[in-house]
Amino acid sequence: MTTPSLKPSDLQRLGATFFKLLIVVAIVLLGLEFLIHRHGVVGAEESFMFPAIFGFVAFLFIVQIGKWLRLIIMRKEDYYD
Amino acid sequence: MISHLPPGLIMIIAAIFLPFIPHFSRQIFMLAAIAFSAYGLFLGAGTHLVWNVLGFDLILYKADSLSLPFAIIFHLAAALNVIYSWHDRDWEQHCAALSYGGAAIAALHAGDLVSLFVWWEATAITSVFLILASGTERARKAAMRYLLFQVTSGVLLLAGAAVIASKTGDIRFTQMQLGNSATWLIFIAFGIKAAFPFLNGWLQDSYPEATPTGTVALSAFTTKLAIYALARGFPGTDALIWIGAAMTALPVFFAVIENDLRRVLAFSLNNQLGFMVVAVGVGTELAINGAVAHAFVHIIYKALLFMSMGAVLHQVGTIKASELGGLYKKMPFTMVCCVIGAMSISAFPLFSGFVAKSLTMSALGETGIVWAYFVLLFASAGVLEHSGIKIPYFAFFAHDSKIETTEAPIGMRIAMGIAAFLCVGIGVFPSFLYAILPYAIDYHPYDAGHVTSQMQLLIFATLAFAVLIRLRLYPPEVPSVVLNSDWFYRRLAPLVGIPILRFITAVWRVLLFQIRSFTIGIWDMFDQVMHSPLAGPTVCGKAVLIQVSLLALIFLILS
Numbered sequence: 156m157t158t159p160s161l162k163p164s165d166l167q168r169l170g171a172t173f174f175k176l177l178i179v180v181a182i183v184l185l186g187l188e189f190l191i192h193r194h195g196v197v198g199a200e201e202s203f204m205f206p207a208i209f210g211f212v213a214f215l216f217i218v219q220i221g222k223w224l225r226l227i228i229m230r231k232e233d234y235y236d
Numbered sequence: 237m238i239s240h241l242p243p244g245l246i247m248i249i250a251a252i253f254l255p256f257i258p259h260f261s262r263q264i265f266m267l268a269a270i271a272f273s274a275y276g277l278f279l280g281a282g283t284h285l286v287w288n289v290l291g292f293d294l295i296l297y298k299a300d301s302l303s304l305p306f307a308i309i310f311h312l313a314a315a316l317n318v319i320y321s322w323h324d325r326d327w328e329q330h331c332a333a334l335s336y337g338g339a340a341i342a343a344l345h346a347g348d349l350v351s352l353f354v355w356w357e358a359t360a361i362t363s364v365f366l367i368l369a370s371g372t373e374r375a376r377k378a379a380m381r382y383l384l385f386q387v388t389s390g391v392l393l394l395a396g397a398a399v400i401a402s403k404t405g406d407i408r409f410t411q412m413q414l415g416n417s418a419t420w421l422i423f424i425a426f427g428i429k430a431a432f433p434f435l436n437g438w439l440q441d442s443y444p445e446a447t448p449t450g451t452v453a454l455s456a457f458t459t460k461l462a463i464y465a466l467a468r469g470f471p472g473t474d475a476l477i478w479i480g481a482a483m484t485a486l487p488v489f490f491a492v493i494e495n496d497l498r499r500v501l502a503f504s505l506n507n508q509l510g511f512m513v514v515a516v517g518v519g520t521e522l523a524i525n526g527a528v529a530h531a532f533v534h535i536i537y538k539a540l541l542f543m544s545m546g547a548v549l550h551q552v553g554t555i556k557a558s559e560l561g562g563l564y565k566k567m568p569f570t571m572v573c574c575v576i577g578a579m580s581i582s583a584f585p586l587f588s589g590f591v592a593k594s595l596t597m598s599a600l601g602e603t604g605i606v607w608a609y610f611v612l613l614f615a616s617a618g619v620l621e622h623s624g625i626k627i628p629y630f631a632f633f634a635h636d637s638k639i640e641t642t643e644a645p646i647g648m649r650i651a652m653g654i655a656a657f658l659c660v661g662i663g664v665f666p667s668f669l670y671a672i673l674p675y676a677i678d679y680h681p682y683d684a685g686h687v688t689s690q691m692q693l694l695i696f697a698t699l700a701f702a703v704l705i706r707l708r709l710y711p712p713e714v715p716s717v718v719l720n721s722d723w724f725y726r727r728l729a730p731l732v733g734i735p736i737l738r739f740i741t742a743v744w745r746v747l748l749f750q751i752r753s754f755t756i757g758i759w760d761m762f763d764q765v766m767h768s769p770l771a772g773p774t775v776c777g778k779a780v781l782i783q784v785s786l787l788a789l790i791f792l793i794l795s
Contacts, residue, residue, distance in 0.1 A: 166562060217489065
């Protein structure tokens, strides 16, 4: 059975569509923030777009720490061989 | 009568016959054995089989509301694994997987510490063959390290049980309090299998070395058996909140830089166990429900993720992120199943992770332990990073790896399809899951505020990823090894230990030489004295010496 071939532009188009979709959902969530009262365990959690900011910053933090950790705990593939 | 046998035991007995059954019939036979074992669960709660040995009551079959949900999901996982490995004609692996699942199920129904120990060790001995089955030198070494940790866990459990038996004479497996040597031994035994921080190296070391089908079986039983044991033995133990919080957060940083996607999932497994451990540490009815619900759904979505990566490995021959990419058109069904697993573990609303994790987060929120709550919230973003995005992205999208392949075998696809269906089914209809939890529950996860909070967290974290990709700031995957806690015994211990051993050996040799020289010197001295007597030749010098020594000894004793 033959499988569909992948054109170089396919992945870029897919990525661009996904990014646009994310922006749309993010805007919807921003709109909902004015309509829905979110409950939080602590007061700060109920502040404006707190989970969104927390998630965005946490993600960047993880990737950045990962970059630094590469220098410390990353070794060549044959390290244990 | 058959229903009075401990569930799981039938699966172990059935495993003995597998080498003698031809391939297709073997798979049917295994499913029948699992069904028979599950039939035993209908006996309901209570103590159904006790065996008195040497004055101790070994409770071989005890069921209650805590063991039931674990027993259901263990049977389901065993069945899924049979379907997933349908293409595999290697009876050894089927034998190992069926008896491993059976041992884990039997352990759930052990009502005393000695029976628990027997099944605890049985899970280790049976499962190691799933790693060995890879047939590589790397796998063999990893299997030995795995076995070392698993058997150590069993020995600690037995030691704790022995101390309790000698002190109280009561070996029933009930709730315990940390505070004496016995309970600490048992706690550490459970902690090894639950992959506590610094005791976790065996997990990330060995699971990714197993066969594609073997890793699926491994991901289901051992660690969740440990969570069950902690939930029964140590609910409400404060230390577990600290330990669990560390387990949720630390693996996130390792997973983000790991190149082997099955090893990423092993780190992710560790992170998920952390959520359950925190819930057990909180210990309230809602929290225990959270731990059990999380274990239940986790077994399904983690198996689904391991199945999808196993399917890629089976078809392509590698699972390294640096070598994969662009497979979404070649393996579209596997990709969809992987994305469903990824969305479930990330706890998107309408997926199983959301309805389970919400219980733990709510229970933790009620305690007012704010720091732990925020650690778990941070870890939730971490889960999204490594399991929600990294796994499907690098395998199926990222860049075109030019790999030519086709979809996985039909058995693999059916198993993935069932698991994906369950992930969505439980997410949409959580009441089915809530109905089998240990405590009655009236919980509604689909509250507008809760759903928007979770969506904000996940969507904006995904947006961060998309921005990093578009700006080319997301680090590329590179062929590498990430050092984990196993480094301490794989590198540090030999690095420090071998020079110390060499030094001790050298000192020992010098000491032996000195002692030998000293004794030779004494004999030479006596020979010299006896061969050059002051009063002419008498008897042999050494004979005189021995006689004099004996006389002196007798004199000393008598005086």
